[in-house]
Amino acid sequence: MTLEALTWSCAVCSKPVSDGAGFLTVDMPSVQEVDRAWDDFKRSHPRGYEVAELADMPEPVPWRAIHEACEVEGSTYSIEIAKVRTHAGLLKWTAHLMGKRWLSSTNWADVIDHQARGQHL
Ligand SMILES: [Zn+2]
Secondary structure, three states, X not given: OOOOOOOOEOOOOOXXXXXXXXXXXXXXXXXXXXXXXXXXXXXXXXOOOOHHHHHHOOOOEOOEEEEOOXXXXXXXXXXXXXXXXXXXXXXXXXXXXXXXXXXXXXXXXXXXXXXXXOOOO
């Protein structure tokens, strides 16, 4: 693993997001929807389930890097891009987010997996 600065590309314009110019963000209304779907699913399957039954479950909500100037919607959970510029920063935020019950309704695992492989979002 290298200790180079992590690159984040804007989900809207595809250009890199520099420190102070944007956020890593996830849409909270969508996260709450996925969260509710899982709560309902678990409640209706108290004794477990077949893998095939998961086919209709919603996909995790994607985190997106985005420029402040490109953002069009509100109601999002945002992390300043400067705070996730390094692997250590990303690890620190991962620890923080693991305290949120809704984290598993997002694709955070993909985000850190991509950055660990040196690919960017
Ligand atoms: Zn942009």
